Amino acid sequence: MSLPDFAELLERLLFTPGRNGKLALLRQWFANQPDPDRGIGLAALAGELSLRTAKPALLRELIAERTDPTLFALSYDYVGDLAETIALLWPEDARSNAPPPGLAEVIETLETAPKAELPRIIAAWLDALDSGARLALIKLITGGLRVGASARLAKAGLAEWADVDLGEIEEVWHGVAPPYLTLFAWLEGQGPRPDPNGAPVFRPLMLAHPLEEADFAKLHAPDWRAEWKWDGIRVQLTAGPGGARLWSRSGEDISNTFPEILAAMRFHGVADGELLVMRDGPSGGEVAPFSDLQQRLNRKTVTARMLRDHPAHVRLYDLLFEGEADLRALPFDERRARLEAWFAREAPARMDLSPLISFATMEELAEIRAGTRAASIEGLMLKRGDSIYQPGRVKGPWWKWKRDPLNVDAVLMYAQRGHGKRSSFYSDYTFGLWRGDELVPIGKAYSGYTDAELAFLDKWIRDHTTARFGPVREVEKALVLEVEFDAAQYSPRHKSGVALRFPRIARIRRDKPAEEADRLETLEALIKR
Amino acid sequence: MPPHPETWLRVTPDGLFCEPGGFFVDPVRPVERAVITHGHSDHARPGHAHVLATKETLAIMRARMGEDRAGATQQAHPYGETLTINGVKLWLRPAGHVLGSAQVCLEWQGARAVISGDYKRRHDATCAPFEPERCDVFVTEATFALPVFTHPPAGQEIARLLRSVALFPERTHVIGCYALGKAQRLISLLREAGWDQPIPLHGALMKLCTLYEELGVQLGPLTQATVAGKERLAGAIVLAPPSAIADRWARRLAEPIPCLASGWMRVRQRARQGGVELPMVISDHADWPELLATCTEVEAQEVWVTHGREEALIHALAQRGIRGRALHLIGRGEGEEE
Ligand SMILES: [Zn+2]
Numbered sequence: 001m002s003l004p005d006f007a008e009l010l011e012r013l014l015f016t017p018g019r020n021g022k023l024a025l026l027r028q029w030f031a032n033q034p035d036p037d038r039g040i041g042l043a044a045l046a047g048e049l050s051l052r053t054a055k056p057a058l059l060r061e062l063i064a065e066r067t068d069p070t071l072f073a074l075s076y077d078y079v080g081d082l083a084e085t086i087a088l089l090w091p092e093d094a095r096s097n098a099p100p101p102g103l104a105e106v107i108e109t110l111e112t113a114p115k116a117e118l119p120r121i122i123a124a125w126l127d128a129l130d131s132g133a134r135l136a137l138i139k140l141i142t143g144g145l146r147v148g149a150s151a152r153l154a155k156a157g158l159a160e161w162a163d164v165d166l167g168e169i170e171e172v173w174h175g176v177a178p179p180y181l182t183l184f185a186w187l188e189g190q191g192p193r194p195d196p197n198g199a200p201v202f203r204p205l206m207l208a209h210p211l212e213e214a215d216f217a218k219l220h221a222p223d224w225r226a227e228w229k230w231d232g233i234r235v236q237l238t239a240g241p242g243g244a245r246l247w248s249r250s251g252e253d254i255s256n257t258f259p260e261i262l263a264a265m266r267f268h269g270v271a272d273g274e275l276l277v278m279r280d281g282p283s284g285g286e287v288a289p290f291s292d293l294q295q296r297l298n299r300k301t302v303t304a305r306m307l308r309d310h311p312a313h314v315r316l317y318d319l320l321f322e323g324e325a326d327l328r329a330l331p332f333d334e335r336r337a338r339l340e341a342w343f344a345r346e347a348p349a350r351m352d353l354s355p356l357i358s359f360a361t362m363e364e365l366a367e368i369r370a371g372t373r374a375a376s377i378e379g380l381m382l383k384r385g386d387s388i389y390q391p392g393r394v395k396g397p398w399w400k401w402k403r404d405p406l407n408v409d410a411v412l413m414y415a416q417r418g419h420g421k422r423s424s425f426y427s428d429y430t431f432g433l434w435r436g437d438e439l440v441p442i443g444k445a446y447s448g449y450t451d452a453e454l455a456f457l458d459k460w461i462r463d464h465t466t467a468r469f470g471p472v473r474e475v476e477k478a479l480v481l482e483v484e485f486d487a488a489q490y491s492p493r494h495k496s497g498v499a500l501r502f503p504r505i506a507r508i509r510r511d512k513p514a515e516e517a518d519r520l521e522t523l524e525a526l527i528k529r
Numbered sequence: 530m531p532p533h534p535e536t537w538l539r540v541t542p543d544g545l546f547c548e549p550g551g552f553f554v555d556p557v558r559p560v561e562r563a564v565i566t567h568g569h570s571d572h573a574r575p576g577h578a579h580v581l582a583t584k585e586t587l588a589i590m591r592a593r594m595g596e597d598r599a600g601a602t603q604q605a606h607p608y609g610e611t612l613t614i615n616g617v618k619l620w621l622r623p624a625g626h627v628l629g630s631a632q633v634c635l636e637w638q639g640a641r642a643v644i645s646g647d648y649k650r651r652h653d654a655t656c657a658p659f660e661p662e663r664c665d666v667f668v669t670e671a672t673f674a675l676p677v678f679t680h681p682p683a684g685q686e687i688a689r690l691l692r693s694v695a696l697f698p699e700r701t702h703v704i705g706c707y708a709l710g711k712a713q714r715l716i717s718l719l720r721e722a723g724w725d726q727p728i729p730l731h732g733a734l735m736k737l738c739t740l741y742e743e744l745g746v747q748l749g750p751l752t753q754a755t756v757a758g759k760e761r762l763a764g765a766i767v768l769a770p771p772s773a774i775a776d777r778w779a780r781r782l783a784e785p786i787p788c789l790a791s792g793w794m795r796v797r798q799r800a801r802q803g804g805v806e807l808p809m810v811i812s813d814h815a816d817w818p819e820l821l822a823t824c825t826e827v828e829a830q831e832v833w834v835t836h837g838r839e840e841a842l843i844h845a846l847a848q849r850g851i852r853g854r855a856l857h858l859i860g861r862g863e864g865e866e867e
């Protein structure tokens with residue numbers, strides 16, 4: 001097995017939208033590839049491949065030695081993505097007859113080769129590969145590998161291939177490591193079940209659907225429990241004799257980023273909650289804005305100062321395991337009672353309970369939601385009292401009911417090409433509002449539009465460009481976009497003095513002349529003082 | 530000193546005009562006398578009074594435009610035979626692009642220009658292979674004139690398709706391709722790879738496939754995709770115009786996997802537009818190495834670039850001591866190209 005096979009798998013996963021199609025590709029991979037390569041492939045898909053990476057600059061130098069600078073610049077401008085440009089431009093006439101490297105060989109060589117040797121080694125590999133495999137190699141060694149399959153889907157493919165329950169693989173997952181020789185041996189009936197040694201295991205989270213008006217009409221108040229929707233990140237806390245871990249919603253281990261939470265996890269159980277940063281307020285601890293949490297999330301090392309200025313806190317809302325007892329098949333009301341009793345008994349530091357909101361009718365709840373904006377809360381969570389804890393996004397038992405977004409009609413001012421799959425499209429937009437008779441930019445958005453709207457915007461921008469600054473195009477001030485956003489804040493860093501939170505393009509207002517777009521004063525009035 | 534071709538071969542709003550010969554090559558508007566390189570709609574337009582082309586190109590024009598619009602008088606001219614029009618010598622050489630495609634070779638008072646139309650240098654069993662002709666000025670397209678466009682061997686792309694068919698035997702692979710040239714070449718490549726099953730076609734592809742067969746190109750068993758039932762289409766490779774593969778038409782297929790055969794599929798970002806799940810880099814045009822090799826092989830001192838990415842090509846030609854000139858021909862490279 002070699003890199004070209006892996007490249008073909010990656011390519012097809014990326015282009016295949018359907019889950020069943022992806023699973024078929026994965027099954028075939030596990031069935032056909034030998035050890036240890038199939039395990040390394042699995043690690044790459046599961047995001048558990050740690051390897052020494054090379055800097056993109058190294059590859060830039062390699063390609064510069066081999067191409068004309070003008071042709072490189074024209075090509076890069078056309079393709080938009082550096083790794084892909086290099087993969088496509090790598091001279092084919094130097095194709096060596098050397099066999100393409102195996103995945104295992106690449107990983108091992110990167111680990112052991114002296115740094116000074118890397119350019120020569122990488123160039124020799126690239127000479128032995130076709131363009132698809134070159135792209136996979138470049139993405140792999142620069143750490144930019146994007147995979148069209150989640151860790152969970154990779155494991156699901158493995159489970160289907162081996163004809164075992166996905167849960168069984170999750171249970172042993174933390175007792176195995178790349179290239180997973182013991183795991184494959186067990187699944188093929190040629191070895192014992194790997195022993196997870198009681199290591200903490202991530203349990204997939206239950207997720208909520210956004211509540212639409214039609215769904216709301218069907219809700220019957222007595223069936224439902226309501227909680228505030230907190231503006232932090234969803235976490236799972238797993239602790240027991242085998243150790244403690246803090247997981248993000250996708251199962252990423254973020255224990256090291258929040259050591260103070262880990263230290264407070266002295267219990268035995270699995271809990272679900274919201275990670276927040278707290279700061280002192282007039283009435284004790286207050287939830288800090290999301291940007292404070294962002295400060296913590298972005299840092300690799302945790303300083304004493306950060307622990308003091310941005311202390312983390314978990315607001316608990318569910319209990320999945322109490323000791324060894326699995327509570328997930330119990331209804332929400334019962335789990336909630338167990339959670340409250342457990343919390344009263346354990347009283348873990350840096351944690352509290354997310355309160356239940358009392359309400360008698362759905363109308364009353366709607367009024368409460370209408371007030372969330374004033375209270376700086378993101379909205380409400382609705383959970384059926386009888387809902388068991390089911391992994392994934394099951395429609396019906398849980399809803400998230402966000403506060404209504406705000407919106408303004410803004411004028412498109414600049415556009416830039418996107419990244420990854422959007423890199424041939426002008427998909428990042430800067431828009432502005434009128435101040436006097438000048439337009440001032442108020443923000444950028446790169447989501448919210450449909451594919452058809454993206455195609456329209458891309459063409460419109462190309463047809464209405466008035467100036468270019470590197471990758472940015474300035475356009476005729478003639479297209480109005482309805483921009484939706486969650487909140488607006490004063491910001492000295494922006495020319496307009498205002499910054500938007502979660503802006504997205506809600507609609508293209510081709511019917512509206514630019515002169516009738518909103519004025520900056522309109523936006524300023526929406527800022528919460 | 531022979532007269533430089535720029536003194537007798539002019540770019541006009543109607544297209545390239547040979548002044549002493551009094552005829553246009555691939556004019557975009559109806560003219561009195563037209564020489565047509567090949568049947569694609571950006572080269573062959575309806576309504577000319579007199580049309581000269583290969584007999585295959587004339588047949589393709591009649592099939593696409595109708596007898597009455599494909600030229601009031603049609604003059605079939607075989608490859609390699611010289612004809613003199615008002616002192617201008619004219620002959621045709623195969624361009625290897627689609628059936629009947631020709632390079633128009635012109636010589637006047639000892640100066641020679643070759644207008645290659647669209648061309649490719651790869652093997653294609655459905656048309657005569659490109660024949661290089663030495664000349665003073667070579668007029669070339671530049672559709673894929675960027676070094677990122679190096680088309681892989683077509684057989685490799687077909688092999689990937691067949692691996693996918695083996696992996697998803699209960700689904701239909703539907704390949705988006707244009708009706709003239711690409712469809713027939715794909716069928717021929719599939720036959721070369723041993724695919725001998727009937728190939729169901731979208732209605733829009735049928736007419737030209739039938740014409741190719743009448744003109745002596747064997748394509749094997751073909752059926753109408755619309756007639757076959759869903760279960761018959763499981764495991765089939767179906768051909769359709771690109772606009773149909775992800776459209777309502779495709780609902781009749783069994784869990785279709787949309788594939789697209791085009792040189793543009795080389796760049797992943799482009800391939801990801803339009804819901805393609807299996808991009809196939811198969812092109813009717815010369816790729817970058819072939820463009821450069823051809824411009825060098827014909828030993829022209831000057832290369833005129835009709836349409837495409839002329840900037841990169843002219844830059845690379847200059848490094849090889851060849852003068853490049855962008856013609857900016859209107860209306861070229863639009864419509865069904867690639
Ligand atoms: Zn053509």
Ligand SMILES: [Zn+2]
Nearest residue numbers: 571647862866
């Ligand atoms: Zn053309």
